[in-house]
Amino acid sequence: MASGSGSNFEAIAAAIRSGELNASIELVIYNNPKAKVAERAARLGIPAQLMDHRTFDSREALDTAIAAQFKTHKVNWIIMAGWMRRVTQTLLSAFPRRILNIHPSLLPSFPGIHSVEQALNAGVKITGCSVHFVELIVDSGPIVMQAAVPILPDDSVESLQARIQMQEHIIFPRAIALAASQTASATANEISS
Numbered sequence: 126m127a128s129g130s131g132s133n134f135e136a137i138a139a140a141i142r143s144g145e146l147n148a149s150i151e152l153v154i155y156n157n158p159k160a161k162v163a164e165r166a167a168r169l170g171i172p173a174q175l176m177d178h179r180t181f182d183s184r185e186a187l188d189t190a191i192a193a194q195f196k197t198h199k200v201n202w203i204i205m206a207g208w209m210r211r212v213t214q215t216l217l218s219a220f221p222r223r224i225l226n227i228h229p230s231l232l233p234s235f236p237g238i239h240s241v242e243q244a245l246n247a248g249v250k251i252t253g254c255s256v257h258f259v260e261l262i263v264d265s266g267p268i269v270m271q272a273a274v275p276i277l278p279d280d281s282v283e284s285l286q287a288r289i290q291m292q293e294h295i296i297f298p299r300a301i302a303l304a305a306s307q308t309a310s311a312t313a314n315e316i317s318s
C-alpha cells in the first residue's frame with residue numbers, strides 16, 4: 126500500500142527480482158490518483174489499483190474494500206510503504222499480525238508526520254528508520270528492524286530524508302523476510318506443541 130512516490134515499493138520489487146527476498150507482489154493499492162507509485166508499478170508490470178479514500182464514506186469502508194481486494198488476490202502480508210492513512214481495526218482484524226509499516230525515525234521517537242523535521246529540530250545526533258508491525262495507534266507496534274542514520278551538522282530536512290530513505294530501501298526487504306520467517310517458525314511451534 127502506498128500513497129506517494131513508491132521508492133520503497135520499488136526497492137522491495139528489486140529485492141524480489143534479485144532473489145534477496147523470496148516473495149511476490151500481487152497487488153499495489155494506492156489512494157492518491159497522482160501517486161508516482163502507479164507509474165513505477167506499471168513499468169514493473171505489477172497490478173496497481175487506485176482506492177481513493179475520498180470516494181469512501183468512512184475509514185472502515187475504505188479498509189473493508191482494501192481487505193476484500195487483498196483477499197481476492199490471496200495476499201498473505203500487507204506492506205505499507207508510505208501509506209499515509211490511518212488504518213482501522215477492520216483491516217487489522219482481516220490481516221492479524223500480517224501488516225508491516227516503515228517509518229522515518231527510530232521509533233518510539235518521533236512518531237506521526239514530520240518525523241525527519243522533528244528529529245532535526247530536536248537536535249538529536251542520530252535518527253533513522255524503523256520497520257514495525259502495524260497496530261491501531263499510529264507508528265506503534267512491535268519493531269522488526271531499524272537502521273541508524275547520523276545527523277550531520279549541515280543537514281537539511283531534504284538531505285537527511287534522502288539518507289534515511291537509502292537505509293529504508295535496505296532494511297525494508299530484509300525486515301519483510303525476517304518477519305515472515307519468524308511468523309512461520311512461531312506458527313510451526315504452535316502446531317507442534
Ligand code: GRF
Nearest residue numbers: 129130131132133207228229
Ligand atoms: C518513506 O520515507 C517512509 O518512511 C514514509 O513514507 C515515505 C515513503 O516514501 N512512511 P516512498 O513513497 O517509498 O518513496
